[in-house]
Amino acid sequence: MDSSSHKIYHVHGYDSRQYLEDYFSDKPDMAFAEDSLIFPMENLIKTFAEGHMKGDVLIDLSAGPMVHHLYSACDFFRHIIVLKVTDRCILELKRWLDTRTGAFDWGHVTKLHVEKENKSDQLQDKEEKVRSAVQHVMKCDFAKENITDPIVLPPADCIISGWLLEEISKNQDDYIRYLRKFSGLLKPGGHLILIGSLDMTYYTVGKDRLHAFTYDEDFARKALVGEGFVINYCNIKKRTAVSDLTDYKTLIFIAAHKK
Template sequence: MDTRNYKLYHECGFDSRQFLEQYVSDSPKMVFEEDFLIFPIKNLRKTFTEGHITGDVLIDLSTGSVVHHLFAACDFFKHIIVLKARDRCIMELKRWVDERTGAFHWGHATKLHVDTEEDSYKLQEKEEKMRSALQHIVKCDFEKENMMDPIILPPADYIISFGLLDVLCKDRDNYMRYLRKFSSLLKPGGHFVIVGCLDTTYYIVGKEKFHYFSYDEEFVRKALVGEGFIIDRCEVKMRMGVSDLCDYKGVIFVVAHREK
C-alpha cells in the first residue's frame, strides 16, 4: 500500500480527544477494548506484580494523550515522567490530571486495574494515586539530541513506549534511530517496554489518515537485541476489533532489559 500521502504524527499532529474517543474510550462504538485496553493493561500488571521492580523513575513515551497503561505503574514508581511533543496532547493530559471540567473520562480503564466490582472508594483512590504520580509532563522535540532541552532528566529505571515508535518512524533505519535515542534515557539494568501494532500501514483520526510503520514480531526482537537488550517477555495477540480505522493485524507487548 502506498503510504506516501499519509500524514506523520509528529509533523502534523491530530485531534487528541478524537484519538482517545476512537481507540481507548468506553463508547459503545469503540471496538478496540480487547486489543488496546485489556491486553496492554493485563500484561503491564503482570510485569509489575510478578517481576522484581526496583527504582523510582519511569519515563513514558506514548502516542497522543493515552494514560490507561500507566495506572499499573503508579504503585511501583514515585515519579512518572511523560514526554509529549504536541501541545494539544499535553493540554489534554493536564486537563485530566488537574480534574478540570471536560477532561476525558478514564474510569473504564481504572476498573481494569482495580480488583473490585463496585467499590467506588478504591477506584477513586487509584485515580488520585495516578494523578499524584503524573506531575511531570514535559514538552520534548524528538529531533534534538537532548529531546527535553534545556531540561536534563534523571536516568529512568523503566521506559514505556505505547505506539509512539510505530507512528513516529518512516522505515527500519528510522525505527532503530529513535529506539536508540529513547533507550539512551535508560539507566544500566533498566527495562524497556514496547506496546505496538503488527503489520500496520495506517490509522485514522477524524477524517485524516496517518502513516504507521509496518513491522513484525521478528523485527522488534532483532531491533532490541541489536541495541543490547535481553528480552524478558514477548506476547502477541491477534486482532479482535473490526474497524476500518486502522489496518493492524495484531498487537505486541515486549519487555526487555539491559545488563548492568
Template sequence: MDSTTHKFYPVHGIDSRNQLDKYCSNKEGMVFAYDSLTFPMANLHYQLSRGRVVGKFAIDISVGSFIHHLYSASNSFEQIVILKLKEKCIMELRRWVHDRTGAYDWSHTSSAAAELAGTRDQLQEQEIRLRSSVKHVLKCDFEQKNITSPVLLPLADCIVSAWLLEIISKNEDEYIRNLEKILKLLKPGGYLLLIGVLDATYGVVGEERIYCFKCNEEFVKNVFGKLGLVIDYCAVQRRSNVSDLTDYNSVIFVAARKGE
C-alpha cells in the same frame, strides 16, 4: 510512505480527543476495547506486579493522551514523567492530571485497574495515585540529540512506550535511531516496556489517515537484540476485530532489560 494519502504524526499531529474516543473510550461500538485497553493493561500489571521491574522513577513516552496504561506504573514508581511530541496532547493530559473541568473520563479504565489489582472498592484511589505520581508532562522532540532538551532528566528505572515508534518512524533506520534515543533515558539494568502494533500501515484519527511503519515481531526482537536489550517477556495478541480505522495484524507487548 505515500504522503498524498497519509499524514505523518511528528509533522501533522492528531486530534487527541478523537483518538481517545475511537480507540480507548467506553462508548458503545468501540471495537478496540480488548486490544487497546485490556491487553496492554493486563500485561503491564503482570510485569509490574512480579517485582522484577523496580525503582522510583519512570518515564512514559507514548502516542496521544493515553493514561490507562500507567495505573500499574503508579503502583510501582513514586515519580512518573510523561513525554509528548505535541502541545495538544500535553494540554489534554494536564487537564486530567490536575482534575480540571472538561478532562477526559477514564473511569472505565480505573475500574479495570482496580479489578486487576484486586481492589474493586478503591476505584477513586487508582486515579488519585496516578495523578499524584505524575510529576511533569513535558514536550519532547526526536529531532534533538537529547529528546527532552533543554530539560535534563535523571535516568529512568523504567520506560513505558505505547504505540509510538511505528508512527514516528518512516523506515527501519529511523525506528532504530528513535529507539536509541529513548534508551538514552534509561538506566543500565532498567526496563523498557513496549506496546506496539504489528504489520500496520495506517490508523485513522478524525478525517486523517496517519502513517504507520510496517514491522513484524521478528524485526522488533532483532532490533532489541541489536541495541543490547534482553527480552524477558513477549506477548502477541492477534487483532480482535475488523475495522477500517486501522489495518494492524497484532498487538505486541515486550518487556526488556537494558544491558549493564
C-alpha cells in the same frame, strides 16, 4: 491513498480527543477495548507483579494523551515523567491531570483495572494515585540528540512506550534510531516496555489518515537485541477489533532490560 501522503503524528499532529474517543473510550461503537485497553492492562499487571521493575523514575513515551498504561506503574515508581511530541496531547493530558471540566473520562478503565487487580476497594483512590505520581509532563523532540533539550532528565529506571515508535518512524532506520534515544534515557539495567501494533500501514483519527511504520515481531526483537537489550517477556495477540479505522494485524507487548 498512497501511504506517502498520509500525515505523520509528530509532524502534523491530530485531534487528541478524537484519538481517545476512537481507540480508548467506552462508547458502544468503540471496537478496540480488547486490544487497546485490556491487552496492555493485563500484560502490565502481570509484568509489574513479578516485582523486578520498580524504582524512582519512570518515563512514559507514548502516543496520544492516554494514561491507562500508567495505572500499574504508579504502584512501583515514585516519579513518572510523561514526554509528548505535540502540544495538543499535552493540553489534553493536563486537562485530566488537573481534573478540569471537560477532561476525558477514564472511569471505565479505572474500574476495569481495579477489577483485574482484585482491588475493587481502591476504585476511588486509583486515579488520584496516578495523578500524584505524574510529576512532570514535557514536550520532546526526536530530531534533537537530547530529546528534552535543554533539560537533562535523570536516568530512568523504566520506560514505557505505547504505540509511539510506529507512529513517528518512517522506516527501519528511524525505528532503530529512536529506540537508541530511548536507551539513552535509561540507567544500565533499566527496563523498557514496548506496546505496539504489528503489520500496520495506517490509522485514522477523525478525517485524518496517518502513517504507520510496518514491522513484525522478528524485526522488533532484533532491533532491541541490536541496541543492547535483553528480552524478558514477549506476548503477541491477534487482532479482535472489527473496524476500518486502522489495519494492524496483531499486537505486541515486550518487556526487556538494558545490559
